[in-house]
Amino acid sequence: MALFSPDTDIFCERDALREDYQPEEIVGRDQELQQYVSALQPVINGDQPANIFLYGKAGVGKTACTRYLLHELKDDAAEFNVDLTTIRTNCEDLSTSYQVAIQLINDLRDPEDHLQPTGYPRRQVNQWLWEELDGIGGTIIIVFDEVDHIEDDSILYQIPRARANGNLEHSKVGIIGISNDFKFRETLSSKVQSSLCEKELQFPAYNANELRDILRQRADIAFYDSVVPHEVIAKCAAFGAKDAGDARQSLDLLMEAGDVAVERDADQVTVKHVDEARELLERSRIVDGVAGLTQQGHLVLYALVMLHEEGETPTRARAIQDRYEIVCDRAAVEPLVPRRMRDHLGELSMLGIATREERNKGESGGRYYEYSLDTNPDLLLEALDETVDMVGVTDAIQKRLDHDI
Known part of the structure; x- marks a missing residue:
């Protein structure tokens, strides 16, 4: 019996879900x-x-x-x-x-x-x-x-x-x-x-309806008939619209859900497969994103995770700077000046690990940014395991780690 054999139940043309696939017709634009x-x-x-x-x-x-x-x-x-x-x-x-x-x-x-x-x-x-x-x-x-x-x-x-x-x-x-x-x-x-x-x-972000049209168009090519029900398309589109109106994210999620269905030897892609696929993609995104950060980036991120667990976010950069300097002291690392630390916060925002929201308090408070986590802290702590071991944990971090066990 062959170790590998063609899939004949789920995918018909899987490449139709890839970023570089060019559809014959553009929808939603x-x-x-x-x-x-x-x-x-x-x-x-x-x-x-x-x-x-x-x-x-x-x-x-x-x-x-x-x-x-x-x-x-x-x-x-x-x-x-x-x-x-x-x-x-x-x-x-x-x-x-x-x-x-x-x-x-x-x-x-x-x-x-x-x-x-x-x-x-x-x-x-x-x-x-x-x-x-x-x-x-x-x-x-x-x-x-x-x-x-x-x-x-x-x-x-x-x-x-x-x-x-x-x-x-x-x-x-x-x-x-x-x-x-x-x-x-x-x-x-x-x-x-x-x-x-x-x-x-x-080019504005796609809304959920536009993403549904795009996913349906690609799914009709990528999968065999009746493999992807409406509720799967709707859920993948909803996730994409909520994240950033990003068709690429929705297509990646649908493809990963199809892969999960193949692994489960299923006849159809289900909503449960979408949930599993989202968790797998989220874990992969975080691992790759954190792996690409410098040591200083890890320390800035860990400071933000600490503040999140203590219920102190959203918060301004100066509060993160204070915690970051404590983290650096525990790691025996020279902290960066505030401007360079903010550059790392900007990188976390660009990666989708954190969010940055502009606030305007008028003449009395001026304009400034507030930062918060936009990622599962459990996955972040898992990806930051070496930093956690080096810096140590707060009571709030320990509580989460104990809960996960």
């Missing part, structure tokens, strides 16, 4: 698609493409809509004899305009002609970039995903102005920037803002 189509219209007219910036949290459809519309745009461009080339670059690991330019050149060149990451004069790199782009000709759209990772904005200024500055003769280039940071535009210099951000589209 009618208004955004209409605005996006309008912004891309100059391409079909043979005009200089507009520069477009998309903003929204992770998992709200920015990249999926971009892939879908550019695919449609290329098909329509071919029909109307418009010479169109699209280039996509993920900027997650690119922090400078120099690195972005090198990456673009390598994307356009054959592998044997690729440049090394460093060692070339900036002017020469720019010249090579213009030569590669102008050698393509026609209309070129460059997609910069996670564009907010670029710390200097010179390339975002140079590319839109390349034709006007005489660097390009045969090509018309437009940029699509995709960012999770709603405030990224504010970090750009005024000259870049005026030349780059022609069209800006905001």
Whole structure:
């Protein structure tokens, strides 16, 4: 008997639930698609493409809509004899305009002609970039995903102005920037803002109804008939809407629930499978998130866990700083200054381990942030076991640990 055999009961095409799967139709984004189509219209007219910036949290459809519309745009461009080339670059690991330019050149060149990451004069790199782009000709759209990772904005200024500055003769280039940071535009210099951000589209979080439509669409492809009942779709959508309106989270949860059903040798995915899957994903997220923190990050987090267990959250950064310094003293570690400690609180908020809420008390109290845990403290203490052993426990922490036993 074979150790491995194809699944014939639950999954039909499991990859349809993955982030990189491109559905034939986009659901839940009618208004955004209409605005996006309008912004891309100059391409079909043979005009200089507009520069477009998309903003929204992770998992709200920015990249999926971009892939879908550019695919449609290329098909329509071919029909109307418009010479169109699209280039996509993920900027997650690119922090400078120099690195972005090198990456673009390598994307356009054959592998044997690729440049090394460093060692070339900036002017020469720019010249090579213009030569590669102008050698393509026609209309070129460059997609910069996670564009907010670029710390200097010179390339975002140079590319839109390349034709006007005489660097390009045969090509018309437009940029699509995709960012999770709603405030990224504010970090750009005024000259870049005026030349780059022609069209800006905001992608709001999905609501539960929109998530249900997305999950139903994918489930009909990913699972065999009658395997995923309505209540499973509704629960996965409700969790996603409650967390952040994130379709990616809901799809991950549905896929994990399907995996649990396969492990249980079930005929259907059930609500109980969804609950088990959520616990597994939460545990994995916390373990990975905590593992990626520095020692100082662990100490800041443990200070926040202590305050949570004592009923002292939400609380301001200065209260966390006081507890954090006590934690550092017990660990025989030099504490960070308040500003650097707040950076670690910001990282915890970004990871979804903590929440940060702005408060405004008017003229008397001013504006400030309050922090609280947004994660199961049992799982956090489990992930922080080495820190707990090093620092020790308070009565409140000990009470929770005893209760867990």
